[in-house]
Amino acid sequence: MNGHALSACLIYCLRHSANRGETQHCTASPRISSLFESESCTYTYLLADTETKEAVLIDPVLETIERDLKLVKELGLSLTVAVNTHCHADHITSTGLMKQRVAGLKSAISKFSGACADIHLKEGDKITFGRHCLTVRETPGHTDGCITLVTGDQSMAFTGDALLIRGCGRTDFQQGCPKKLYQSIHGKIFTLPNECLIYPAHDYLGQTASTVGEERKFNPRLTKGIEGFVEIMNNLNLPKPKKIDISVPANLVCGLHQV
Numbered sequence: 001m002n003g004h005a006l007s008a009c010l011i012y013c014l015r016h017s018a019n020r021g022e023t024q025h026c027t028a029s030p031r032i033s034s035l036f037e038s039e040s041c042t043y044t045y046l047l048a049d050t051e052t053k054e055a056v057l058i059d060p061v062l063e064t065i066e067r068d069l070k071l072v073k074e075l076g077l078s079l080t081v082a083v084n085t086h087c088h089a090d091h092i093t094s095t096g097l098m099k100q101r102v103a104g105l106k107s108a109i110s111k112f113s114g115a116c117a118d119i120h121l122k123e124g125d126k127i128t129f130g131r132h133c134l135t136v137r138e139t140p141g142h143t144d145g146c147i148t149l150v151t152g153d154q155s156m157a158f159t160g161d162a163l164l165i166r167g168c169g170r171t172d173f174q175q176g177c178p179k180k181l182y183q184s185i186h187g188k189i190f191t192l193p194n195e196c197l198i199y200p201a202h203d204y205l206g207q208t209a210s211t212v213g214e215e216r217k218f219n220p221r222l223t224k225g226i227e228g229f230v231e232i233m234n235n236l237n238l239p240k241p242k243k244i245d246i247s248v249p250a251n252l253v254c255g256l257h258q259v
């Protein structure tokens with residue numbers, strides 16, 4: 001083999017071994033537990049690598065910290081990151097308290113949330129746990145700091161309050177903007193594969209999960225054009241979340257306002 005062929009071969013081998021590393025590292029689906037908090041109708045998701053036992057918690061709620069930690073212990077998991085999909089307005093996060101209970105645990109939230117955390121996330125960042133990872137897609141519109149977390153194999157998306165099942169997050173407070181939300185959902189969530197499972201932060205009707213294909217086809221708000229969507233969002237006339245005045249300031253400091 002001459003020098004040129006040898007270096008071409010070397011580049012090919014390096015590229016392919018890097019790709020293999022990426023594939024092995026970040027594609028298989030993690031184990032998932034969906035946990036519900038009934039007062040705020042919030043879903044907390046525990047994702048784990050069943051081999052390495054590393055785990056990530058999404059949107060944990062203060063009131064259910066004991067339940068969540070019990071499950072982590074029962075499954076023999078090592079919780080590495082507790083991430084919020086945004087600065088919640090309706091409930092207080094448990095990430096601050098959880099950090100006091102779990103050695104080495106790091107909190108994470110979007111850098112555009114204005115909230116404190118160990119890790120400030122932005123578009124394309126990855127949260128790795130064992131062989132799995134979550135990739136950050138910025139999906140503002142409900143708040144400026146809303147993110148959607150997508151598994152490496154794009155089989156699951158944790159959409160926070162951006163996309164709900166047959167609905168979406170309201171846009172009438174916390175920097176809410178219907179046009180931004182429409183663009184976020186169509187550009188960052190509906191571009192995922194149709195089979196990708198949607199796991200929202202809330203459900204008020206007892207629904208648990210949906211898919212990108214289902215929401216693209218049946219979501220009564222998102223199947224409209226942008227003008228129709230804006231019209232719907234500007235006329236929801238929802239009452240404010242009962243706990244908004246304590247939740248937002250508390251969540252800016254990881255729920256450690258009065259603890």
Ligand SMILES: N[C@@H](CCC(=O)N[C@@H](CSS)C(=O)NCC(=O)O)C(=O)O
Pocket residue numbers: 040088089090161167168169170171202238239240241242243
């Ligand atoms: N009644 C609840 C608050 C309900 C609410 O406003 N939910 C938010 C998500 S929490 S910020 C929302 O975006 N809802 C969209 C919708 O169409 O319902 C309370 O008092 O806590």
Ligand SMILES: [Fe+2]
Pocket residue numbers: 086087088089090142161169
């Ligand atoms: Fe919200």
